[in-house]
Amino acid sequence: MPTNAKDVQVKLVTEIRDDDQSQTMEVSEPGQFFKRGDTQVLTFTEHPEEGDAIKTMITVKPNHVSIKRSGGVEMRQMFQEGLETENLYHHTYGDFHMRTYTEEMEFRSLEEAPQGRLYLSYQMTLNHEVTQAHRLTLTFEEESES
Template sequence: MSKEVLVTVTGTQTNEWGEKDTIELTTLGYMYVKNGSFYLIYNETELSGMEGTTTSVKAEPSRVTLNRMGSAEMRQVFEEGQRHEGKYITPYGSMDTKVLPCKVEVDLTEMGGSINLEYELELDRQKIGYNELSITVKEV
């Protein structure tokens, strides 16, 4: 059974010169538990640059899978120390992605909690920078 939750997503990207760019999105979403994994579903907004896209997150104890469907599409897996490849599809074309996470922390209960990811990101075989993604979930 899913329940409505408040989802806050904070993303920080640090480029090769040490410059940081942070975006924060707070929106209503839904969370449910199935077979010991937590699932979050929320809609992206204009602020994230992906309006018209639905994001779903599957959080397992040591693995997080992010799926985006809609105006932008992507599936990315985060496991500490494991390089995972994916594809990012936009209305303007598609790019190959690779992530190498150095931190994957899942601290969720049925009442909320957080997911914290830190990883290197490559787009089309070019290192984009070091990223931090924090997702906090609170009961409404």
């Protein structure tokens, strides 16, 4: 980790809407945040109730967000507002093809406010079949010195 890394508390809320059904998942974990040039990076490890830990690295550049997950699942998802991107999602149950169309993308850094925030609204199609509306809201704030 770079010397300018800050310890942060991360809260990730993912909402998935499929016709009239809705599902919300929430994760809260300690993490690290650092900046290098115009790139800002947030890392944390999810500890799901079942399966292996998942390391997550979110890289934010102007007009571009990348989410890389490794461990229990393997994937690298790219987000660019108004564009469609594709990737493979490697899971215990097999590989899934993902197509992501990013509708909206907002980012607020810790330099701009006491709480950083990443918001993504996108349509995701899994294995060329099911398309679902997703909203991802990630908030993070520096751990207070105690």
